[in-house]
Amino acid sequence: MSSRRAAAAGVLISLARRLRQPLPGAQPRLRFEMPPEHEAAAGVALADEAAARFGDLGPRMSAQHPLYVGFMGTVGVGVALLVYWIGSNTTQLLLWIVTALFIALGLDPVVRWLEGKNVPRAAGVVVAVSTLTLAVAGFFATLIPTIVQQVTQIVQQAPHWIQEFIDSDFFRTVDSQFGVRDRITQELEKFVNNPDAMGGIFGGVVGFGSTVANGLFGALIVLVLSLYFLAALPAMKKWGYRLAPRSRRARVEALSQEITGSVGNYVIGQAVVALLNATFAFIVMSIVGVPFAVLLAFVVALLAFIPLVGGMIAGVVVTLIALTAGWQTAIVYAVCYFAYLQFEAYFISPRIMQKAVAVPGAVAVISVIAGGSLLGVLGALIAIPTAAAILLLIKEIFIVRQDNH
Template identity: 50%
Template sequence: MTPPDPGPPPESPRPARRRHTDVVDRFLRPFPAPRPRRRFEVPPETGEAPGEEHPEAPAPAGPVQTGFLLTVGVGLALLGWWLLVNVGPVVGWVVTATFIALGLEPLVRRLESRSVPRTGAVTLVVLGLAGALTVLISLVVPRVLAEGAQLAESVPRLVETALRSEAFAELDARFRIHDSTEQWLEGLAGRIGEDQEILGGVFGGVVGVGSVVLRTVAGTLIVLALSLYFLFSLPVMTRWAYRLAPASRRARVQELGDQMLRGVGNYVVGQTCVALLNAAVALTLMTATGVPYAALLAVLVALLAFVPLVGGVTAGVLVTVVAATAGWETAVPYAIGYFAYLQVEAYFVSPRIMRRAVAVPGAIAVIAVAAGGALWGVLGALIAIPTAAAALLLVREVFVPRQDRR
């Protein structure tokens, strides 16, 4: 005989908790641990299993599909060109920040080779650069400002001296420059009292100068921020760029990309050393020969020396013209000494400093600098030679071997 089912066991009575105990337990409960922030990481490489068959090649596209894709491609190209034209300053900021980051990358790599983590290496390089710039600004800027004020005060005297010279007298007798200038100034003064549009134009010019200053300050801050970001995340950016290449050619693309990046970084470092040495030699010569406004002109020489090939010659001509205001006994020795140094720099200094940087033939370098300057101004002239070196590397390593195999 089956015993009757006793049913579920009776529930044990739960102890009642007081309300204040729940509140205390809630406050004493530990805080949850912070969750790591999701990052946009490089996905892992997926290998192909051995023996896996490749899928069949897709059928060729029809004429309608081909025409549609060509039309979409042309439209995207036109859209890209329109964006490039209308956001030119932004592209310039990005390119400048990229070159600054690539210029500091060799120093970071050297510190990384000595077992310094990348974050610490970047921090040390940035702090060192900031300290050097602070010392340079504190030593040079006050003197440059003082000499700039002296130059502004002496401009009327220099203009009056030039107007009283024999050369100006001959030009005035032939072309009547003095009379036409006075007539233009008198007509301008008369129109200012009658036409209010000139005052509006002057006011608009002042507003335009203010907007230029604000745009320059904003651009400088953006370039500095982008340079720091690129410098910290350059390995991740390069890995992402290499992953966009096909797996069969990824190793070769990575090899060529690393060569380009090393060449550009070494070029920026080398050109900076050459420009600073050029400015130091020019300052020494100006101090020895008595050229006026030596500190101000040395800063100008350093900026122009960053432009390859033509920057040093242009700086030499400008400084010689300023030195001529103090007399030919000042201008001639400076010109002889500086242009002699340019020859030494071209044949001995630059080859030693730039031996690890890019190598571009002279004719191609001149064409690249002229084309870059015409297309993008000073920035185009600065990046012309590294761009030409990257193109030559692709031609030598990719195009020529492909042509040889045909």
């Protein structure tokens, strides 16, 4: 019996050794890598040796020469037009890339923490992205049935609300003076008998379906790009450092590490703040009896991701909806929620965001408004990290240069 086990073990060991060996004719996959610094230095030495052997190439054309100025000006205008044309035709792709890079920077601190626990970076990337995907999928799997149920309730109660409004004294007074009911009846008849209007409804339904399909496709693209960016982030940083002159490379690396680290901490911190905000809002709405608490908590979580103004907008929206349950309910909710916003601003956010970015209040407000105007919600989200990076570069480069003169 022991001889059989020994033979089986020997077969397994030999099979494992064969699997470790490369397949006959197999070649490692080619990778495009930056040449090492010593090779770059060797290339400079070879250029100097060639100049010594074959002579100098001669003086370059003067930058003041009319031909040089005209040619380079034409090339510059052409390149600018080409960049503008590419950017205007790939706006959606650029937004996907920026979103994926933002997510990758946000997950990078988690991956680096896992690396500190002796977890390989590839496994850490898979764990971080998988956890995020499962969390989002589980959140929506729990939320969507509730949203469908509550939206169905809204649709079922809408005729009752409309009938109450029609039977109210206010509507009767307005109808007796302006004939609102007859006007509404005429417009409805025109709308039903108009084939273009009915076709517009069908086109709107089709357009909504295509929007949903494009949204799902965009989410898939962002997920894949985030995975690639997160896996290749160290290599991308090395490439960026090598583009800087050798004398300033250490300075560029230090600034880059500080900027990317602060952006990652900001993303994680803002996610935690938004989650706490939505949780508190849901608890208060459930206690005071605000209708559609789960749906509104989801809205609060989305708006709370927008810094500074998101929480205020969420509070106003939910308070207005709470008026449907009574002005007492709306007042109680508004007092509790806006008091929490003050507590969050002075106690929660400073502790969560202490390792993130620090931007003056006026600059933060202007940045959020400008980012939202340019790129919508995504622009508002990345506005403060971008402003922090610009302020850091101004402080460490421009001001230092001005102080040295």
